[in-house]
Amino acid sequence: MRAPTLPLAAEREGFHAPGIEIFQWPDIVHLEVAGVDLSINRVVLQMFFVGLLVWGLFFFAFRRPKLVPSGLQNVMEAFVDFIRNQIVLEVIGRDGLRFMPYLTTLFVFVLFGNLGGIIPPILFPLNGRMALPAVMAICSLLLFISVGISSQGLAYFKNALFPPGIPWPVYILLTPIEFVSTFIVRPVTLAIRLLANMIAGHLILSVFFVATGYMLTSMNISTLFGLGALIFSVALIAFELFVAGLQAYVFTILSAVYIAGALEPEH
């Protein structure tokens, strides 16, 4: 298994582009409980680390909150303000403030997971593996279903599956579509959107950097192109930084939109 950051060792054998295998890490601790594979590899350690980091950041920022924030509290308040004003109040309204803890945690956790992709020495986007996006999407799914049931009762399912203003025979055609679109396509697209963006970003960065290293060390005309690629790679990292933030934002805002949709009957 080759680490994605390792420059190409076999110079004389030609260029080997890194492929999807850079997402697979060997087990560090092999663990199996009741037939379920609970082995710990680098990605799992990174999950623990990011979870601990997010917890620690919020804990130390708000342990002794001051009226005039400074330092860490200032930074973390910026996150909270952003979620509150740009996502919760915009999408759900004041009623949504009780979902602040979930949405803030979601945003910060997804963001830090993504940022691992461009921060040395981690250089791996946590959400490039399906586990976390899938679990977070299921959390959002369960959350908006329970919000719907608690605010509308069982009428939630009636409102979700039978859109108003349509002659009844058409429901035979539309209700299966509504069911699949609300309870299956929503969480699946939520997870895949994040996963695919992170996989693509990590692959592009890996191929680009391995190729840059290969060109720089090839000691012919390619070395010149390698220099150009090295400069361009800075822009690529900036782009990945943008994608990391954007995908965290999209994941959070769509979760908020689904919660808002469950709070009141559609239209």
Add this chain to the structure above:
Amino acid sequence: MSESGPPKEPPGRGADVVWSIIGTLVAGVLAWGFIGWLLDQWLNTRFLVAVGIVVGMAGAFYLIIKRYGSG
């Protein structure tokens, strides 16, 4: 959509509408494609999955127009 003019639309709703339309299209094809496939298995035919996909797409279009079309 309500009959009265559009009330204040929060900016976040843009993403909502776009993803909802895409989601509905995909869901239409999946839902009725699956029903058609099930019927194919049951009746030992091969064309109902295609019929289902077309029906699902039509249904999805109807739903989208009904919900987001100007009217």
